[in-house]
Amino acid sequence: MVARVRIPDVVRRGQPFDVRIAIQHVMETGFRFDDSGRTIARNVIHTLVARYDGVEVYRAELGSGIAANPYLQFWITAPASGVLELSWIDDAGVAGSERVPVTVRD
Amino acid sequence: MRAVLPCAWLLAVVLACAGCTVRESADPGTTGVHAAPVRPVPLQQGSVFAPPSVQAMQADEFENPGMLWVARGAKLWRQPEGSGARSCADCHGDAGSMRGAATRYPQVDPASGQLLDLEGRIMQCRSERQQAAPLAWESEPLLALTAWVAFQSRGLPMQVSIDGPARPFFERGRERYQQRVGQMNLSCSQCHDANWGRQLGAETISQGHGTGYPVYRLEWQGAGSLQRRLRSCLSGVRAEMFPYGSQEHLELSLYLAWRAGGLAIEAPGVRR
Numbered sequence: 001m002v003a004r005v006r007i008p009d010v011v012r013r014g015q016p017f018d019v020r021i022a023i024q025h026v027m028e029t030g031f032r033f034d035d036s037g038r039t040i041a042r043n044v045i046h047t048l049v050a051r052y053d054g055v056e057v058y059r060a061e062l063g064s065g066i067a068a069n070p071y072l073q074f075w076i077t078a079p080a081s082g083v084l085e086l087s088w089i090d091d092a093g094v095a096g097s098e099r100v101p102v103t104v105r106d
Numbered sequence: 107m108r109a110v111l112p113c114a115w116l117l118a119v120v121l122a123c124a125g126c127t128v129r130e131s132a133d134p135g136t137t138g139v140h141a142a143p144v145r146p147v148p149l150q151q152g153s154v155f156a157p158p159s160v161q162a163m164q165a166d167e168f169e170n171p172g173m174l175w176v177a178r179g180a181k182l183w184r185q186p187e188g189s190g191a192r193s194c195a196d197c198h199g200d201a202g203s204m205r206g207a208a209t210r211y212p213q214v215d216p217a218s219g220q221l222l223d224l225e226g227r228i229m230q231c232r233s234e235r236q237q238a239a240p241l242a243w244e245s246e247p248l249l250a251l252t253a254w255v256a257f258q259s260r261g262l263p264m265q266v267s268i269d270g271p272a273r274p275f276f277e278r279g280r281e282r283y284q285q286r287v288g289q290m291n292l293s294c295s296q297c298h299d300a301n302w303g304r305q306l307g308a309e310t311i312s313q314g315h316g317t318g319y320p321v322y323r324l325e326w327q328g329a330g331s332l333q334r335r336l337r338s339c340l341s342g343v344r345a346e347m348f349p350y351g352s353q354e355h356l357e358l359s360l361y362l363a364w365r366a367g368g369l370a371i372e373a374p375g376v377r378r
Contacts, residue, residue, distance in 0.1 A: 002178040006168050024174040026328075068327035069171045 001025060001096040005086060013104045016075040019050065019058075021086055023096065029064040043091045045070060052102075053082035078104050143280050143361075146302060146313045149369050152321075155303070155312040156377055160324070164376035172253060172322035172374025175246075175329045179254025182247055188238030194251075197235065201258050208259040208371055212360040214271040221275045221356045225252050225331060243350035249329045253320045256373035263370055264317060266363040279361030282354060288345025294358075309378070315366040316359065318375020325378060332359055 002024040011017050023045060030042025042064060050058035057076045076084075081104045087097035153161050163169050180201075183194045198204065212223040215230070222230060225243065228251050232238050241248040268276040283294045297306070298314030305311075319332040326334075333355045337347040348354040 002174050002181070004168065004174060004177055020168055022168070022171065022174055024178065069174060071169065071171070 001094060003086075003096055003098050005084075005098045005100050007084070007100055007102060011078055011102055011104050013106050014077055014079065016077050018073055018075050019084065019086075020071070020073045021048075021098070022069060022071045023088065024069055025090065027062075027064075027066055027068045027070060031064065041091075045088045045090045048072065048086065048088040050074070050076070051085045051087075052076065052078060078102050080104055143365070144299075145365050145367070146299060149315070149366065150302075150313055151369060151372055152312045152315050152318050152377065153372060153375055155310040160376055160378055164318075164372070170322070170374060170376055172320070172329055172376060175250045175253040175320065175322070176257045176374060178246075178250035179252070179257075182251050183254060187232065188236035190237060192236055194231070194236075201254075204255045204258040206259050206262050208256040208373065209262050209264050210266060212275075212356055212363060213267060214275070216271075219271060221272070221353070221360060223332070223356055223359050224255060225333075226351065226356070228252060228255065244331060244334055249320050249331065252331065253329060253374050256320065256371060259371045260373060261370050263368045264363055264366045266360060266367070268360070268364050272360065275357045275360050276364060278353075279357035279359070282358050283361050288340065288343035290343040290345075292343045294339070314362065315369055316362050317366050317369050318372045318377070320373060321375040321377050323377045329374065332362070 004022045006020045008017050025045055026043065027045065028040055028043040030039070032040045034040055044064055044066065045062050048060045048062065049056060058074050060072060060074075062070060082102055084100045084102050085097060086100075087095065089095040153164055156164070163171075167173060183201075186193045186196075208224055211227065212221050213227075214220070215222050215227075220226075225248055228248065229241055233240050241251075266272075286293045286296075294314060297311050302311050302313045316332040316335075319335065320329050321332075321335065322329050323335075333348075333350055336355055336358060337350075340347045
């Protein structure tokens with residue numbers, strides 16, 4: 001599972017900054033049928049969690065209404081430099097994660 | 107009410123064809139198959155005909171979903187494959203070596219005399235040089251590698267060769283471009299030479315350039331090759347679709363690449 005994460009070049013202490021993440025995923029709704037008429041099993045990324053130095057700072061619960069290759073943007077603040085870790089898991093049990101070092105400036 | 111919708115589509119196509127005479131200079135269909143091939147004037151990228159929101163999505167390098175395929179392609183480029191456990195990078199080096207490569211495809215392979223598009227070249231390299239298991243047409247790894255290679259040529263003008271061994275392929279592609287097909291009895295030229303810029307239903311007809319491929323199409327919810335797009339078009343005019351990797355696709359792709367000559371590569375493009 002390929003993902004791309006982007007944060008601003010400069011992060012100020014205590015100031016909100018945006019985190020953007022795009023994940024390559026089919027986000028199969030479970031409402032579609034294959035050529036033989038069988039239901040294609042639902043497989044969406046149902047949970048995405050962001051932790052900053054181990055502390056959960058953001059959580060998203062996604063459903064079948066989210067398009068393929070989901071793109072999320074959210075804002076967090078950082079009290080000090082650290083590591084932002086994003087992790088997610090889909091209905092098939094396939095998990096992914098990305099780690100981004102964050103350098104905070106005053 | 108159900109019957110109204112197909113009728114509206116048919117009417118739109120009929121109306122579109124009624125306007126064929128407006129751009130006679132750009133319509134080889136009116137001057138016969140053997141006239142000198144022409145390009146639309148002025149040449150315009152496929153993205154020009156997309157809605158502003160889609161254009162913005164393509165322009166933003168992070169938001170462009172096609173960049174996920176490019177990112178995967180970059181990983182696959184360095185991944186050892188096949189009996190020799192060699193990666194693409196082991197022979198070709200880093201990204202820079204592929205700069206400009208996509209502008210020259212489709213091209214004739216000197217050894218076999220066959221016409222290869224970028225996907226075909228990657229598959230050939232994989233089977234002959236890496237001795238690895240072949241990739242299927244339109245498979246995700248092939249799309250990712252192709253997107254990554256094409257991305258290295260972003261901004262460079264298309265410049266395929268149509269001389270020498272490529273000439274017969276080019277001529278057949280040109281004839282096919284002007285050949286009426288399907289229940290709608292339409293040629294590529296009738297939409298993409300004579301009526302580009304006009305509305306067909308909710309769509310604006312493009313000039314039909316392949317410079318953005320592999321492309322991320324919102325309708326597909328994923329990336330796809332030019333061959334997939336050509337199949338889409340054939341399905342749209344209710345013609346029989348060419349199989350992936352067929353001569354028909356390659357010859358048509360060569361004609362399209364020549365026709366887009368000078369236009370910059372914008373892969374990975376984003377389309378509706």
